Structures are given as C-alpha cells and as structure tokens.
Amino acid sequence: MLMPTRQPLLRNAMTIDVEDYFQVSAFAPYIARGDWDARECRVERNVDRILALLADNKTHATFFTLGWVAERYPSLVRRIVAGGHELASHGYGHERASDLTPEAFRADVSRAKALLEDLGGQPVLGYRAPSFSIGKSNLWAFDVLLETGHRYSSSVYPIQHDHYGMPDSPRFAYPVREGLLEVPVTTLRLGGRNLPSSGGGYFRLLPYALSRWLIEQVNRRDQQSAVFYFHPWEIDSEQPRIAGIDAKTRFRHYVNIARTEARIAQLLQDFAWGRMDEIFLPSHANEVRFV
C-alpha cells in the first residue's frame, strides 16, 4: 500500500557518531583499548556508504567524529567535509565524560578538536559525549566545552537508562551556559515519560512505522526539530562478531542490524534533514557558508 505523501513541517538534524564497532562503550569490558589497533577496521567503508546514501538523498548531516578515527583516516575526514557535511567532535578516545577528571576530559576534547580542525580546515563547534555521558554528576563538562571553544553539545539524553540519561533535563535545545547550547537527542513525552525517539538501538528494535511516528509527533505536536543519530557499524551486518559478550549487550548491538541501512534510507526520504549547526546555530552557519 502506498503511504500518503507527507509534507514535513520542520527540518530535523541527521547525525552520525563516527566510531568503529569495537569502540562502543558496551564492549569496553571485553575489548581492551590497547587492542583496538589490532582489530579489523570497518569505519572507513561504512562512512563511505553513509556519504553515498546522503549524497543520493541530497542531504547534509553532522558527523561527530572520534579523534582516534580521524588520526588514522585523514582522507575520510576530508571526504566528510568535501561532501558539505558538518564535522563535529565525539572526543578523542571514546571515554565516557563521566569516567574522566575535568583535566582528563579537557585534554581529550582539546586533542580531538585540534586534530579535526587541522584535517577539516574549518572550526569544530559541536561535541557529543560518548554514550551521552554528561549528566548530574559531571555538569562541569559544560564549562570545559565552553572554555575549549565549543558552541554546542549534544551529550544529554533526557531518559531513564541503565548506562546514561538525565530524565529531568530539558527535552529540546537550551543554553546550558552563556555561549554554549545543549541540544539533547530527541524524546517524545508520552504517559508521563520521555520515550527515546532518536535512533540508536531503539531505532533498530522498533518497527520503522513507529520510529517515524515518534519523529512526526515531535515535529507536529512539539513543533521542534528532532535530532536523530546512528553509527557507521549499525549499517554493517558483516562486522566481525565479538565473542563472549553477555546476552543483553549482544542483543542491543546486533538487533536488526541487516535492516538498518534500508530504514535510514527511508527516513531520509520521509523527512527533511540538515546539519546541527544549520538548524540550531543558524547565524553561525551563515557566517561559515557565505563569508
């Protein structure tokens, strides 16, 4: 059956957290950081597939890129920028902000920003903490982001979750410091709870029509742009399987992974998408593009 044509009310932000399958926080107990270089890297080919998919749909997105990846794949960083996308930071080493001291966090985000700006040749304004790891216990991280020259963060998930989340924090973009905007990933308020509506494992788990409905509700009811996120490894059903992991981690990482690329292609068609800076820092995006 053909779906009726929809006129999207608002443009939403499409974001990609550029990291490889062995770097996800849930695998940290199983894969030593020192072993990363020995693993088969899949991130370059997966990001190239995403760049092709976005180009096919004439869509620009924001790539929150790990410094670790940028250092090893400098030409990939340049292809992201050449494609008209926003290059933003996911930190250097994918350590949760909540696991670091303020000094170590500052070193990590400064290193990533300098590396990305050097390779991309443009200012890096945005930062997303690994595993949405800014919450009540480490709000000092916002001061560090501001001091290191970031203009926005997308690091808080206003939900209840076993690994992250700050359910009482605002659901939409707000100035968390003067000169620094927090742009939380999107939730829908339903039945007194915030439902995750913005990608990740939930997008792979839920039927596509439900994911689409959640974003539509945010656009129509809340009159707000949604922020969607996914990872390059989520479109890679041939990635090496990690052995010996617990059942919950296995399910969360691999559920419906073979279907995700087609679902994202559908999502790109069903809504209008853009870069974080264009949607949430429009005056800045104009400066960069037209001056």
Ligand SMILES: [Zn+2]
């Ligand atoms: Zn990440």
